Amino acid sequence: MLRACTWSSARFCLRGNNAVDCPLKRSSEQRSRNRFDIPVAGRAAAHRSAVTALPSEETFGAVDSGEAEELGRRRRRHLKKKPGWYRKRQTGNLSKAQKQILRELWPNFGIELKYGVPVDLEGAFGQEINGLVLEVGFGMGEALTEMAAARPALSFVGVEWHRAGLASALKQIRDLELRNVRLVRGDALRLLADHMPNDSIDETCIFFPDPWPYDRDKERRVVRPQMLRLLRDRMKPGGLLHVATDVEDYARWTKEVMDDMAADGWVDCNSSETGYLITRPTWRPVTKYEIRGIEELGHDIFDMQFKLCDADMC
Numbered sequence: 598m599l600r601a602c603t604w605s606s607a608r609f610c611l612r613g614n615n616a617v618d619c620p621l622k623r624s625s626e627q628r629s630r631n632r633f634d635i636p637v638a639g640r641a642a643a644h645r646s647a648v649t650a651l652p653s654e655e656t657f658g659a660v661d662s663g664e665a666e667e668l669g670r671r672r673r674r675h676l677k678k679k680p681g682w683y684r685k686r687q688t689g690n691l692s693k694a695q696k697q698i699l700r701e702l703w704p705n706f707g708i709e710l711k712y713g714v715p716v717d718l719e720g721a722f723g724q725e726i727n728g729l730v731l732e733v734g735f736g737m738g739e740a741l742t743e744m745a746a747a748r749p750a751l752s753f754v755g756v757e758w759h760r761a762g763l764a765s766a767l768k769q770i771r772d773l774e775l776r777n778v779r780l781v782r783g784d785a786l787r788l789l790a791d792h793m794p795n796d797s798i799d800e801t802c803i804f805f806p807d808p809w810p811y812d813r814d815k816e817r818r819v820v821r822p823q824m825l826r827l828l829r830d831r832m833k834p835g836g837l838l839h840v841a842t843d844v845e846d847y848a849r850w851t852k853e854v855m856d857d858m859a860a861d862g863w864v865d866c867n868s869s870e871t872g873y874l875i876t877r878p879t880w881r882p883v884t885k886y887e888i889r890g891i892e893e894l895g896h897d898i899f900d901m902q903f904k905l906c907d908a909d910m911c
């Protein structure tokens with residue numbers, strides 16, 4: 598007896614215990630109409646492969662307008678082929694007000710990355726820089742703007758790829774009348790690899806990074822050797838790295854990765870035996886994800902600090 602199964606985009610039949618090509622196999626047109634038949638796990642895999650297939654330049658400013666147009670065309674073509682849930686995730690749902698904030702404030706507070714060109718930090722801030730703090734993945738920007746308001750003598754750069762977060766941070770920059778914050782839209786690793794000058798950063802903050810809890814995904818974590826090697830080159834000797842997380846496994850992971858990187862000059866500043874602190878340093882603002890971790894998930898908060906020293910200082 599033939600039994601049809603539709604668990605993948607191709608259609609097979611079971612003949613006894615063997616899967617065979619189904620004589621009722623659907624055309625690609627029928628399949629695309631029915632794509633939500635794909636179970637969740639299949640959709641996640643489809644999403645992952647689609648993400649890796651995205652043109653990487655999309656997070657960057659293009660070299661010239663011709664190239665920008667070509668990138669725009671490629672992106673539209675790319676999105677047209679994808680299911681609705683994927684398009685929504687990629688383009689985001691910005692309200693009119695958010696779009697207007699981006700239009701109005703981005704030219705003043707956004708740093709456009711140009712392919713292969715290092716960022717001109719002094720030009721971006723319009724003044725000499727006396728200490729630069731980088732926040733990786735600032736989310737909605739509450740911590741970034743609060744820290745910038747509390748330490749006006751320092752310059753702050755935040756990097757985030759979600760436009761809703763950028764709009765929220767821009768609104769706070771305007772409301773608090775901050776002059777010492779600039780934002781970058783894109784991937785922090787790309788920013789560090791291709792655009793930040795060497796020895797330019799005094800402090801780096803990574804607050805409540807995406808946890809990527811499954812073993813198969815852990816290499817995607819922001820705190821990973823590739824990131825730490827880039828930070829070592831872009832940060833000044835004596836620079837500080839702050840990591841905060843509500844995921845105990847992430848705290849343990851961070852400690853292990855940092856211990857492995859000790860030869861690169863990273864020194865653990867945490868005095869506790871476990872290598873992470875449970876109490877929040879008073880200078881660190883509370884963030885949205887921190888509140889969610891405590892109130893909804895009942896998590897503890899782990900704060901960690903590491904110092905980069907050169908051979909003379911260690």
Ligand SMILES: C[S@@+](CC[C@H](N)C(=O)[O-])C[C@H]1O[C@@H](n2cnc3c(N)ncnc32)[C@H](O)[C@@H]1O
Pocket residue numbers: 733734735736737756757758759762783784785786803804805806807808819884885886887
């Ligand atoms: C869990 S949220 C935490 C946001 C914020 N720090 C907070 O505590 O509320 C992690 C954020 O990091 C951003 N992110 C993750 N990887 C990134 C990367 N490679 N470059 C830039 N942003 C990244 C995500 O877009 C997300 O907004």
